[in-house]
Amino acid sequence: MPDIEELAVGAVKNALAYCPRLKSDILANDKTPITDGHIDLYEGVSRKVSGLLGRVPVQVKGRTHAGKKTYAKSALTFSVDLSVLAYFRDNQGGVYFYVAVDPDARQHKVFYANMIPFKLDRLLKGLRPGQKSASIHLRELPTEAEKVERIIDLAWRARKQDVNQGANPLAIRDGVGLTIYSADGVDLSRPTTLSLDETDFAVVMHTTDGLNLHVDIDLQITPQSYVAQVRDIETSCGGVTYPQVTVRQLDETSLEILLGPLIRFVIRETTREMNLTVALSSASSLVEQLDAMDFFIAAHRGSPIRIDDREYTPSSMPAPPDNELTERRELVRRMKEVADALGIDPSVIDASTIDDQQAFTITRLHDAIVNGAEVRADDGGAGRFDLPFGRANTVLMVLPGESENMWRFINVFDIANRGLFKLYGTSENGELVEVEGTAYEGLEEDELAVTANLQLQTIVEAYAALDSRDRALGLVTPKVLQLLLAADNPVAIQSEQLLRAAEELNDWLIAESPETDSVHLINRWQMRSRRGLQDDDDRSAIRGERRRALRSNASNADEIDVCCAILLGDPEDIAHSIDALAPEKRADVESWPIWHLYRPLGSTADPAHEPLEA
Numbered sequence: 001m002p003d004i005e006e007l008a009v010g011a012v013k014n015a016l017a018y019c020p021r022l023k024s025d026i027l028a029n030d031k032t033p034i035t036d037g038h039i040d041l042y043e044g045v046s047r048k049v050s051g052l053l054g055r056v057p058v059q060v061k062g063r064t065h066a067g068k069k070t071y072a073k074s075a076l077t078f079s080v081d082l083s084v085l086a087y088f089r090d091n092q093g094g095v096y097f098y099v100a101v102d103p104d105a106r107q108h109k110v111f112y113a114n115m116i117p118f119k120l121d122r123l124l125k126g127l128r129p130g131q132k133s134a135s136i137h138l139r140e141l142p143t144e145a146e147k148v149e150r151i152i153d154l155a156w157r158a159r160k161q162d163v164n165q166g167a168n169p170l171a172i173r174d175g176v177g178l179t180i181y182s183a184d185g186v187d188l189s190r191p192t193t194l195s196l197d198e199t200d201f202a203v204v205m206h207t208t209d210g211l212n213l214h215v216d217i218d219l220q221i222t223p224q225s226y227v228a229q230v231r232d233i234e235t236s237c238g239g240v241t242y243p244q245v246t247v248r249q250l251d252e253t254s255l256e257i258l259l260g261p262l263i264r265f266v267i268r269e270t271t272r273e274m275n276l277t278v279a280l281s282s283a284s285s286l287v288e289q290l291d292a293m294d295f296f297i298a299a300h301r302g303s304p305i306r307i308d309d310r311e312y313t314p315s316s317m318p319a320p321p322d323n324e325l326t327e328r329r330e331l332v333r334r335m336k337e338v339a340d341a342l343g344i345d346p347s348v349i350d351a352s353t354i355d356d357q358q359a360f361t362i363t364r365l366h367d368a369i370v371n372g373a374e375v376r377a378d379d380g381g382a383g384r385f386d387l388p389f390g391r392a393n394t395v396l397m398v399l400p401g402e403s404e405n406m407w408r409f410i411n412v413f414d415i416a417n418r419g420l421f422k423l424y425g426t427s428e429n430g431e432l433v434e435v436e437g438t439a440y441e442g443l444e445e446d447e448l449a450v451t452a453n454l455q456l457q458t459i460v461e462a463y464a465a466l467d468s469r470d471r472a473l474g475l476v477t478p479k480v481l482q483l484l485l486a487a488d489n490p491v492a493i494q495s496e497q498l499l500r501a502a503e504e505l506n507d508w509l510i511a512e513s514p515e516t517d518s519v520h521l522i523n524r525w526q527m528r529s530r531r532g533l534q535d536d537d538d539r540s541a542i543r544g545e546r547r548r549a550l551r552s553n554a555s556n557a558d559e560i561d562v563c564c565a566i567l568l569g570d571p572e573d574i575a576h577s578i579d580a581l582a583p584e585k586r587a588d589v590e591s592w593p594i595w596h597l598y599r600p601l602g603s604t605a606d607p608a609h610e611p612l613e614a
């Protein structure tokens with residue numbers, strides 16, 4: 001009767017004999033528990049002792065298989081005793097050979113499984129209680145010597161995997177290097193997923209401290225070209241030009257190009273075919289929507305798309321713009337003209353949040369706002385009129401027209417219109433009296449945060465134009481604080497512009513005031529802190545102002561002390577100053593913008609003097 005184990009070992013040794021870097025020492029019917037021998041792996045083909053890299057333990061299992069079915073397979077599964085799997089897991093791994101033998105036909109086929117410790121650990125942890133064996137996946141042993149050597153090389157490199165001491169995958173972070181060892185190689189020309197459940201590989205993490213640690217992890221490898229990248233590539237069509245594009249490779253021959261948030265097209269270099277789409281549902285500004293529609297319509301009419309110095313004409317034109325698209329373009333055009341007439345920064349208007357009723361009202365007032373035409377209304381009267389643009393708001397003034405029931409709409413923040421309306425307040429006697437001021441006095445910080453037509457670039461000019469300088473300075477001090485509170489508001493639509501307006505107004509206040517007030521200096525310093533611009537000179541000046549205030553015994557000295565402590569950013573110092581405040585004074589300080597820079601002791605947030613991100 002043929003000796004199947006002898007034939008199996010002979011088949012394995014015969015396959016390994018063709019590999020110049022390998023030398024096997026495997027015995028048939030070996031009495032050694034679990035392993036049947038080992039394979040020596042050499043650095044070079046000369047197989048010198050000095051070039052011996054190491055030994056890989058192996059087990060060979062032979063089974064009789066008659067017929068052709070098994071010999072046509074490239075892979076199969078085989079049930080292995082748990083004690084064998086645990087041994088390889090806990091003792092540096094190895095290679096498991098399974099040999100199908102047909103003694104009558106005198107044929108055989110060698111299959112193998114790389115017994116990678118981390119892979120075996122996953123398998124064993126997933127078994128049911130009481131299970132005594134588990135199936136492993138085996139692959140056909142290649143006939144090419146180089147491929148066989150890579151299989152043994154991987155097993156040798158994975159020998160240092162310790163399931164009890166392997167590096168935690170969570171330790172992988174920026175600055176950490178990875179080396180991947182794989183018997184099959186890794187295709188880095190396209191996105192690749194490496195999972196130990198499906199393939200054999202080992203990952204070594206190289207830390208910044210010089211340690212090399214094996215890590216049990218699956219990988220998703222994405223080549224740089226498949227990651228969206230912003231490129232300075234000028235793209236134009238029909239008079240609409242985008243100075244930058246976002247490019248991402250989709251496959252070997254296709255590129256995806258995004259123009260802003262709305263336009264996407266795919267170029268296939270092999271056929272020069274172009275697929276162009278426009279989506280108007282995503283959040284975007286009025287300008288972005290109008291440009292996207294003009295680009296799309298021009299492409300449909302046959303205008304070439306120029307990308308840098310190359311022209312592309314879609315082989316199949318985009319679907320013709322339907323009535324909905326052309327009507328939408330006209331609606332967006334009219335809304336943009338209204339926004340332009342009100343001096344609104346297009347970036348602060350999210351067109352996707354403008355509902356149908358708002359769009360109807362905006363376009364109905366188009367001629368009144370853009371061309372100064374009068375609007376007929378049989379009810380209502382003169383006064384403030386709010387015109388929402390989605391989440392943003394605009395504040396207008398309605399004035400009587402030249403005839404009855406006719407009305408004009410003006411931008412209340414345009415300083416050229418200041419003489420067209422009056423401001424009223426209540427006197428000490430409770431009477432309604434005209435007061436001097438600007439249109440900004442009509443808005444609190446929550447309204448400043450969401451109003452789009454504030455004309456903040458002329459806010460200093462608006463206050464400087466008031467007849468009474470004392471009155472102007474008195475109004476500016478609280479307005480600076482309101483602008484800062486508005487800039488800090490999470491719903492603010494133009495935080496940067498509000499902060500810049502507060503800076504300019506505060507600088508004007510300091511320049512115009514006969515004496516520099518501590519409050520104005522603190523406001524200047526807290527604005528620099530918000531921008532991350534606080535330097536040593538600022539900190540020295542803050543300490544000096546703090547000492548001066550405490551020596552002065554002024555009524556607001558305690559509040560100034562707390563504000564300066566917050567600006568200097570020492571948590572213990574801040575807590576000490578706050579504890580010294582009377583309850584009513586603490587309530588005041590907590591309502592001021594500078595309180596937003598305070599980070600309580602023990603907080604994990606940024607230090608108090610770091611810029612605030614609203």
